[in-house]
Amino acid sequence: MNYGFLLESIWHPPLAFEETAMPKAPPELELQALWFAGSFGRDFRLKDGRNLRITQFGEWNLGPGPDFAHAAIDIEGSHFTGDIEIDSSPLDWESHGHSTNPAFTNTILHVAFNPPSMETFIRTANHRQIPELLITPGQLSDALNLPSRQTAISIPGRCIHPLRRMPRLSLESLLEQAATHRAANKAKRFLHTATAHSIDSALFQATAETLGYGGNSLPMKLLVQRAPISKLGNHLETTEAILFGTAGFLNPDLHRLAPEDTREYLLTLWQNWWKVRPEHEPPESRRPAWKTHGQRPANHPHRRVGALSVLVQHWPAFRKLALASPFSVKALTDFLHGLRHDFWSHHHTLTSARSRRAISVFGKNLALELSANHLIPLALHENRLAFPNYYKHRHSATNQKLKRCAIRLFGSLETAKPWLRRLSHQQALLQIYSDFCLEDFSDCADCPFPEQLAQWR
Known part of the structure; x- marks a missing residue:
């Protein structure tokens, strides 16, 4: 049995499922x-x-x-x-x-x-x-990467016991299949964008989407669709001005209200933005709805747009590593983590005070997220990375969605811990959660997934 067959056997028989005519449409x-x-x-x-x-x-x-x-x-x-x-x-x-x-x-x-x-x-x-x-x-x-049907009313935890009883090799096999299935879907999505536009455009959008994790993926994606890589020049100041201006973060008084040591940088941004503003500024009604409240300083959209502008200046080197054959997660992570910028290596926002300690422009965890969600799937699809090499990569960070998923499937974070240490396992659990669970934790009494687990070999 493989993961695709498991999905087919669960969703296609005439079981007692509720089916929606249309998934809830996003904005x-x-x-x-x-x-x-x-x-x-x-x-x-x-x-x-x-x-x-x-x-x-x-x-x-x-x-x-x-x-x-x-x-x-x-x-x-x-x-x-x-x-x-x-x-x-x-x-x-x-x-x-x-x-x-x-x-x-x-x-x-x-x-x-x-x-x-x-x-x-x-x-x-x-x-x-x-x-x-x-x-x-x-x-x-x-x-939207959603299952085409929604599960019937579900109870959290019905798959806890069969997962605990599964032989380790069987569970490894299930997770490998789920991770492979997820990677194939993600590669397909990346290639859709590449076919519609170009490989560089797809890579730029994927990177921006990753930089937006934590509530700003859509605004970041909209930003780079409106300011595509093909229209950004090689001059750092112009690139920064276009990205920050198109994002709606610049105004003529910004530098006057900022700390003294940031005023020159902000004034230069505004002066460069003013020259290209008519070509790039969207009407107010079409500006992205940025999430700024409740964000950790490292996740603030100012910083993420700043990181994107820095990356544009190193695009040829980044592109070479991102599309390399064979693909190296470590080489890409080291490159991104090594990026520096006179302003963004010491500031969290456009108007924040200077930090005494240096701040990573592109952190290691974010670089791993970019690899896991976009570059590894593409490399697997194009045979630039073998699954055993994917399997060996570890990732200790866990977000709220992954924690919910782990508790849902294994009953506790402690029980799930052995399956949260690898990138491929994390992606597999997220895929299973997406395919078989609802986030409302209602009632999974009629879900056939736990029974199907007994047949997994």
């Missing part, structure tokens, strides 16, 4: 980011049955009008260029006033979720019909 901004990243792929079937291929995903629109400009699509061999609008529901086209707004006249595709009960007709102000694409629940679930 519209996240749906737009998923679309632009290529998470849904590029080949679709339109509402009217015609085949659609996205030739070019376009660019984020920083002004009024549709979400993406300069896009290109192919419908049954006919090529169209123009804008793409993404809405949570097909009904939003009318309710948002797009049908009478001249700014939407050049729209060539309307993408929506949550199919309505009534028929919709998407048209422009001059009554031209716009092709409609409805993203299915399965496509959304895959893009």
Whole structure:
């Protein structure tokens, strides 16, 4: 038995499961980011049955009008260029006033979720019909890395006993299969973005997403989609200005309110941002919603954007290590941990006082997260890393999600401790948790996973 067969045997039989018509849709901004990243792929079937291929995903629109400009699509061999609008529901086209707004006249595709009960007709102000694409629940679930069905009401702990009774070799086999399954899904997601844009764009987005762990993954991803690596120059000050300005962190008075030793740096940022501001500044309504409260100083979005700007200056060296054959986790971690910056090696935020002690621009734990969630999966997929080499890497840090997962499956952190020491084991537990558990800890009385464990060999 392998992990894929286990999933198939559990979810496909006619068991007593609740099935939802559509997973709870994330905010519209996240749906737009998923679309632009290529998470849904590029080949679709339109509402009217015609085949659609996205030739070019376009660019984020920083002004009024549709979400993406300069896009290109192919419908049954006919090529169209123009804008793409993404809405949570097909009904939003009318309710948002797009049908009478001249700014939407050049729209060539309307993408929506949550199919309505009534028929919709998407048209422009001059009554031209716009092709409609409805993203299915399965496509959304895959893009969100969610199981396509949700488990029935569950009780925490029904798999505790079978997992404890499993022979160690059987449990090792289960975790290896789950880790491999998770890596394959992550590699597929990375390659979707690479196919939609470029390998550098996919690597830049993956790195930004990792830097956003702790509540800012989506804002970081939106930031680099709007300020892509292809548009950032080799000049450090310009790169920093574009990233911090596009993020919405700069204003003309910032340097006046800051500690004296940071004023020159902030003034330079603002002066450089002012030169490129018209090309990069999004309207206020489309600025990322940054999480700044309740953050550890090391996780503050100012620091994470700072780390990203430093990395851009070392992009060729970083790219070489990230895509190396064979891929070396240690080489990449040492490189990232060794990055330095005159300002960010001693400041937590744009306006914080200087720290006497040096601060890592890109910490080792964060570097390991980047490898585990993006670079190792890609390297495994491309045969640049063998699983035994993945298996040997240890990672002592555990976040809240991993702790919840460990307690759910093993009953306590102490019991789970032997299975929390390796990167591959951590990823495997997260995958099992994602595939078979709900975070509400309700009732898993009817879940077949514990019984299936007895058959694992």
